[in-house]
Amino acid sequence: MQITSEALERAIEELAKLPGTGRKSAQRIAIHLLKQTDEHVSKLADALIQLKKSVTRCSVCGTxxxxxxxxxxxxxxxxxxxxxxxxxxxxxxxxxxxxxxxxxxxxxxxxxxxxxxxxxxxxxxxxxxxxxxxxxxxxxxxxxxxxxxxxxxxxxxxxxxxxxxxxxxxxxxxxxxxxxxxxxxxxxxxxxxxxxxxxxx
Incomplete structure (x- = not known):
């Protein structure tokens, strides 16, 4: 198969690593994101970065x-x-x-x-x-x-x-x-x- 976009292929590979997401689902999500505005995709990216930066474990209960x-x-x-x-x-x-x-x-x-x-x-x-x-x-x-x-x-x-x-x-x-x-x-x-x-x- 000839790959027309390395960026799209990389996005599909990363999305396919999510639980419950196979390659076909990952491809649909990646193409859906391509159709969205830059603002929409940036908000999603920011939310994911904040998820990793802000969320921690409670020192008492562990949640x-x-x-x-x-x-x-x-x-x-x-x-x-x-x-x-x-x-x-x-x-x-x-x-x-x-x-x-x-x-x-x-x-x-x-x-x-x-x-x-x-x-x-x-x-x-x-x-x-x-x-x-x-x-x-x-x-x-x-x-x-x-x-x-x-x-x-x-x-x-x-x-x-x-x-x-x-x-x-x-x-x-x-x-x-x-x-x-x-x-x-x-x-x-x-x-x-x-x-x-x-x-x-």
């Missing part, structure tokens, strides 16, 4: 934020004694949409996965234990809201075992959520019911 600590950790109206443990920062957004949970969060940044050489020291379990030991946080309940897959289950059991040494309640969201499904793909009503009917670990 993404523009300010540190994040708006949830610094909100005095949130329940201070209840922490919901999730895998990734996008899970915080999904749970927040339900308006069911009014506590705080702890983002692990992944799960234990021996096949991918990810152990307990590679995710934010130590930081969770530090928060529980911190008397200022006064944590009374930890809710495990990890994805119901093999890695999520293994991580939940590992954390549960560690937390048995502390005088706190350990719960998990109820399994109205099908096994093998990630929180990202659960509808809000199902997730809301799962939180309302959570049980002891």
């Amino acid at each position: 993404i934020t523009d300010t540190d600590p994040c708006s949830i950790c610094s909100n005095h109206k949130r329940m201070n004694g209840v922490v919901c443990v999730v895998e990734e920062f996008q899970d915080v957004y999904i749970i927040e949409k339900t308006n069911e949970f009014r506590g705080r969060y702890h983002v692990l940044g992944g799960t234990i996965s021996p096949l991918e050489n990810i152990g307990p020291d590679d995710i934010r379990i130590k930081e969770l234990l530090d928060r529980i030991a911190d008397e200022d946080e006064s944590i009374e309940e930890v809710i495990l809201a990890l994805n119901p897959d093999a890695e999520g289950e293994a991580t939940s059991y590992y954390i549960n075992k560690l937390l048995k040494n502390y005088e706190i309640e350990i719960t998990r969201i109820a399994y109205g959520i099908p096994m093998g499904t990630e929180l990202e793909f659960i509808d809000e009503a199902t997730l809301s019911r799962a939180f309302a009917s959570r049980t002891s670990f």
Whole structure:
């Protein structure tokens, strides 16, 4: 195939690296951007640059934020004694949409996965234990809201075992959520019911 534009080909290659975007989708996006005004494309480029420059991780919970600590950790109206443990920062957004949970969060940044050489020291379990030991946080309940897959289950059991040494309640969201499904793909009503009917670990 004769390439008529090296710039277009490079844009397609970079866009194709995005999750869920194959070469055909990348080509459609690149051609769509070519048809837009310079101002429109510049705004998109600026937004992406600002995304990388401005967004950081909350030093308390580990979610993404523009300010540190994040708006949830610094909100005095949130329940201070209840922490919901999730895998990734996008899970915080999904749970927040339900308006069911009014506590705080702890983002692990992944799960234990021996096949991918990810152990307990590679995710934010130590930081969770530090928060529980911190008397200022006064944590009374930890809710495990990890994805119901093999890695999520293994991580939940590992954390549960560690937390048995502390005088706190350990719960998990109820399994109205099908096994093998990630929180990202659960509808809000199902997730809301799962939180309302959570049980002891």
